[in-house]
Amino acid sequence: MALIRNSKLRPRVLVVGGGYLGLVTAQNLLKNLGRGEATVTVVDPNPYMTYQPFLPEVAGGSIEPRHAVVSLRRNLKGAEVVTGKVTKIVHADKYVVVEPEGDEPFELDYDQIVLAAGSVPRALPIPGLKEEAIGLKRIEEAVYLRDHILDQVAKASLMENDEERRKALTFVNVGGGFAGIETIAELEDMVRSAVAQYETLTEADVRFVLVEAMSRIMPEVGESQAAWVVEHLRERGVDVYLDTFMQDCTDKLVKLSNGEEFYADTIIWNAGVKANPVLVDSDLPLDERGRVTARADLRVEGEDGVVEGAWAAGDNAAVPDLSGGGVGGFCVPNAQHAVRQAPVLAQNLLAALRGETEFKQYFHKNLGAVAGLGLYKGVSQMGDFEARGILAWAMHRGYHGYAIPTIDRKVRVFAGWALNFVLGRDVMPLKDLEVPFKAFVEAAESKPAPRKEPAKA
Template sequence: MALIRNSKLRPRILIVGGGYLGFATAQRLQKSVAHGEATITVVDPHPYMTYLPFLPEVAGGSIEPRHALVPLRRHLRKCEIVSGKVTKITHAEKSVVVEPGIGEPFELDYDHIIIAAGSVPRTLPIPGLAEEGIGFKQIEEAVALRDRVLTRLDEAALIEDDAERRKALTFVFVGGGFAGIESLAELQDMASDAVRHYDTLTDADIRFVLVEALGRVMPEVGEAQARWVVESLRERGVDVYLETFLKSCENKHIVLSTGEEFDADTVVWNAGVKANPVLVDSDLPIDERGRLQVRADLQVEDDNGNVVEGAWGAGDVAAVPDLTGGGVGGYCVPNAQHAIRQAPVLVQNVLSALRGGDDFKQYSHKTIGSVAGLGVGKGVAQIGDFEARGLLAWIMHRGYHGYAMPTLERKVRLFGNWFVGALFGRDASQVVDLGDPRGAFVEAAHSKPAPKKDTKKEPAKS
């Protein structure tokens, strides 16, 4: 296993993860690091950053999928981009093992490491979930769900059997947090809009189901707002099950803890997240939930409260203390609002350590509030004691996340999507056979040639 690009001539700041936190940190570092002062290396399996709050609008056809992404190489031109997955971290030796998409794993050294690997879906051992479920953490999943819903409408329009049609048009969403509510609401809104173009289908043929284990949805907003969201979804025809668990979804047959059973072609899992398992094979300290142990200044600390020199972490993968006292369990909740604000603190403190200083800033941010889109023209927002619903909340949702979207180039593309959508409506076209792009070519290559016609002329009769 080779050690590539040894950086002993100048220090290397290694950022594990190119999501929002990793991207924002690298972007600020490349502006602040003097020429020749350090090498900034970003390692991520994807060559782009995904702005996760826009996945629901991608699924709903309001945003072009590529416009919810930020290409790393284009916007981190002063950084070294490594497309691969970190599979092992040995901080005692200050090296990591990177597994690229193609080729053999290799080692990469560093002087400072920033763990910004984010989170992954937290699943449960429910029969059939691994085989039938789909998550909502990747751009590919959002695109696949949009195409799936629209394709099922096309197929159901030709299905004569009532049971098969109901199965094809039943979509189950598990998890009533922000991601679960927004993804369901956007897709339901899109389906309701698309069904108008079918002569043989109506809104009554489509069934969206929300399953939530708690007695309420969206814990980030107040009780009144949460109740309004549930009432709004029910008015739109969504079946909302609170204090209910998914017991099984084997062979697309849904079994709920209430005892109700029905068939559903699509199961979307949004029931929480956990720290990225990149730390499993690592000598860095983690807590009982697999999160990196860090202090308020975002330095890693061991079980005895001692600083682990040269190691830093923030975002969903880290247990960042919430100094405001508002975080669940005393820690910052895993959301984009904290990631946006942790990046500048990371940059300031890492540069201070790199330059021999020890005056580190502590991260402290009181959550401003929450905004969510529930379909075109529909939303919910809570900023302190101020509450908004409907159109105003939807405008606030788009305004906040449009502002938070990194880079001017991406903002222009994004607002361009919204402007075109305001003029012509959402883009509800699907791309069929996306998972099998060679299918049509293979079928053509294996098809039998047409039989040759007999072109011989019969002799003229005398």
């Protein structure tokens, strides 16, 4: 295995992860580093950052998929961008193992490392879950989900068997956090619009089910707002089950802890996240949840004190919440913290490179929460101020339209929203995305038409 050393004779800052935190941290470093002061290297399996709060709207057809991602190379001019997966971190010797897709792994050394690998779905050992469910953490999943659901509607319109049609048009979402609520609301909105285009279907043919293990949804908002969202979803025909677990979904037969059983061709898993498992194969200090332990200044800290040259923030880090509002005393894994931690981390890392010993503490008091519930519907809470309906929906779009990085993406997102306002939601599915060569293969395998002999005079 080759070791790629920094040949530029200057310190290398290695950013593991090109999500929001990694992208914005690298941008801040590049903006403030002096000429020749350091090399910034970003490693991520994807060549783009995904703005995850937009995934429900991508799945619901309100945002074009490419508008919800940001190119790393285009927006990190001057940095080394490596498309590959970090599979091992050896901080004692300051190198990582990088595995590019379809190529040989190699070792990459560094002087400072930023752990911004984010999180992955927290899947539970439920029979059938791995085989039948789909998560919603990647843009590819959102695109697949949209086209799969619209394809289910099209197929169901031709089905004469009631049980098969009911199975095709039953959509289950497990998880009642923000991601789960926004997902089921956006999809319900989209499906109702799609069903209206088929004379053989009615809204009564469609069933949406939300399963939440806790006694309430959306812990980021007050109980009155959460209760209103439950009532709102039920008025839209969504079956909301609280204090309920999905126990099994083998062969798409969903079994709930309340005793109910039914078939569903679409099962979406939105039941929480966990730190990226790349951290497990490292010599860095982790807590019981697999997160890198960090100080409020975002330096990694273990039992023996600060780990020199290591920084962490975002979903893969246990960062103290100095505002006192975090669960267990730590910042919760959401975009609101990642947005604000990135510039603090970059500032402190620059100070360390320049030999300074004073570092800024990360402090952010939760300003509130906004959620979209489909077109012109939403809920928000800013301190004691609560909003519902179109005002909350506008607040949701305004906040996230502002928060997505780069002017290019902001313009495309707002332009897309404006077009949807005039033209309506786009419910046209694209077929065979999982097997794009299907038509070509079928054509290549088809038998040629028999050759006709010319008629004799």
